[in-house]
Amino acid sequence: MKKLTTLLATALVGTTLTAGAYAQDTLALVISTLNNPFFVTMKEGAEQKAAELGYNLIVLDSQNDPAKELANVEDLNVRGAKVLLINPTDSDAVANAIRLANRAGLPVLTLDRAAGRGEVVSHIASDNVAGGKMAGDFIAEQLGHDANVIQLEGIAGTSAARERGQGFAQAVAEHGFSLMASQPADFDRTKGLNVMENLLTGNPGVQAVFAQNDEMALGAQRALQAANKKEVLIVGFDGTEDGIKAVQGGRLAATIAQQPDAIGAIAVEIADKVLKGETVADHIPVPLQVISQ
Numbered sequence: 038m039k040k041l042t043t044l045l046a047t048a049l050v051g052t053t054l055t056a057g058a059y060a061q062d063t064l065a066l067v068i069s070t071l072n073n074p075f076f077v078t079m080k081e082g083a084e085q086k087a088a089e090l091g092y093n094l095i096v097l098d099s100q101n102d103p104a105k106e107l108a109n110v111e112d113l114n115v116r117g118a119k120v121l122l123i124n125p126t127d128s129d130a131v132a133n134a135i136r137l138a139n140r141a142g143l144p145v146l147t148l149d150r151a152a153g154r155g156e157v158v159s160h161i162a163s164d165n166v167a168g169g170k171m172a173g174d175f176i177a178e179q180l181g182h183d184a185n186v187i188q189l190e191g192i193a194g195t196s197a198a199r200e201r202g203q204g205f206a207q208a209v210a211e212h213g214f215s216l217m218a219s220q221p222a223d224f225d226r227t228k229g230l231n232v233m234e235n236l237l238t239g240n241p242g243v244q245a246v247f248a249q250n251d252e253m254a255l256g257a258q259r260a261l262q263a264a265n266k267k268e269v270l271i272v273g274f275d276g277t278e279d280g281i282k283a284v285q286g287g288r289l290a291a292t293i294a295q296q297p298d299a300i301g302a303i304a305v306e307i308a309d310k311v312l313k314g315e316t317v318a319d320h321i322p323v324p325l326q327v328i329s330q
Contacts, residue, residue, distance in 0.1 A: 063093045064308050065118035066301075067109045067134070069126045069150070070101045073224065073252060074277045075297050076124060079148065082298030083122065086305040094305070101192075103130035110134040114141060120308040124148040128196040131155070144311050148304050149297075151196040158311055161304045161321040165200035166207075168293040168325045169249075172272045173208020175291050175327055176245045179270055182212045187236055188219040189229055189248040189257060198224075201249045201274060217243055222253045229256025237264050245270040251280030251292055258288050276328055284328055291329035299323050 066083050068076050080096055087094035095116055099106035106126050113121065121138045125131035128150055135155030138145050145152075147160045176184060188205060191198030202219070209216050217240040222228040229248060233256065237243070246261070246269060248254035254273030261269050273280045276294025283289040300323050310317050 062091060062119075063095060063117045064120050064122060064305065065095045065097065065113050065116065066122045066124075066148075066304075067097045067099060067106060068124045068148075069099050069106075071098045072100075073250075074279060075250065075252075075275045075295070076149075078277070079124065079297040079301040082301030083305050084301075085298075086302035090305065090309050092305065092309070099126050101126050103127055103133075106131060107134045107137065110137050113138070113143065118143065120311055121145045122148055122304045122308060123152075125150045125152055125195070127192070127194040128199075129153040129194055144308075146304050146307055146311075148300055149197060149295075153196075157319075159307050159317050159319055159321055161300055161307060161323065162197075163295045163300070163323050163325050165197050166204040168274060168295070169201040169204025169206075169247075170208050171204070171325065171327055172201075172247045172274060172291075172293050173205050173212060173214070175272055175329065176214070176247065176270060177208065177212040179290065180244055182214075184212070184214050185217050185240075185242050185244045186214045187217050187233075187240060187243050187246045189232060189246065189253040190219060190221040191224040191249040191253070193221055198249055205247055222248075222256065224250045224252055226252040226256040229253030230260050231256075233257040233260035234264075237261070237266070243269055245272070247272050247274075249274050251275045251277045251283070251289075254289055254292070255279060255283060258283065262288075276326075281328055284330060287330065291327055294326050294328045296323055 097109040121143050132154035139156045144158045149162050218236045222232040251273035270290045273292040280292040
């Protein structure tokens with residue numbers, strides 16, 4: 038027992054494992070990465086609501102690795118989890134983990150990123166398509182039609198990247214933007230910096246950048262500042278603490294603010310309903326808003 042407890046503790050993130058974690062009131066949150074402030078906030082929202090409702094919450098970090106994600110889900114049977122809350126590393130690759138949970142009879146809720154396959158009881162997320170469109174509309178309000186824009190995309194294969202890109206594409210068509218380039222930077226700040234530096238070489242006339250999350254937006258901002266292009270409008274997405282501070286400080290023009298804490302909290306509330314046998318919607322939308330100066 039001592040060996041098992043030690044093993045569990047090494048994989049546990051942000052929570053203390055007790056004997057109660059083997060009881061029926063245990064939920065599991067498998068999260069894509071805790072190296073991103075957005076998902077840290079989501080975890081904290083889930084933890085707060087779980088404590089409020091009297092659940093033990095096991096939090097496991099997949100480190101943006103689908104193989105690690107699958108291993109995390111494989112490990113849940115010995116942890117006594119009754120509902121799986123999962124924020125996928127990849128909307129397609131996560132199908133293996135979800136099917137594993139399905140075979141084990143574990144209800145599955147997806148957070149922020151949808152799953153391409155597998156049986157999911159409910160998906161809790163912002164309307165990413167609407168958010169991408171909101172970003173484009175904001176750029177049009179500031180610069181008018183026919184603006185020269187660049188898009189920094191998130192991780193290929195995630196529903197968030199596809200849907201935010203879809204919404205922004207609608208705005209590009211509606212407002213007659215010239216989309217000079219659209220390239221992945223994997224939702225990462227350093228990659229956002231490097232990709233933006235490379236894109237500036239061939240696109241010096243860019244007027245606005247839409248980054249599909251705040252981390253990439255902040256990386257792009259550093260690249261633009263270094264290139265002495267401070268006049269370029271930058272719009273991020275997520276409404277993270279760093280993103281909002283950058284808007285307030287004038288480094289970003291706006292961020293499309295999600296509520297990651299609300300996504301986490303609502304997911305726990307839905308898990309509670311599932312365990313009580315109540316009917317839940319297959320999609321729970323969480324409101325978005327534009328934050329600008």
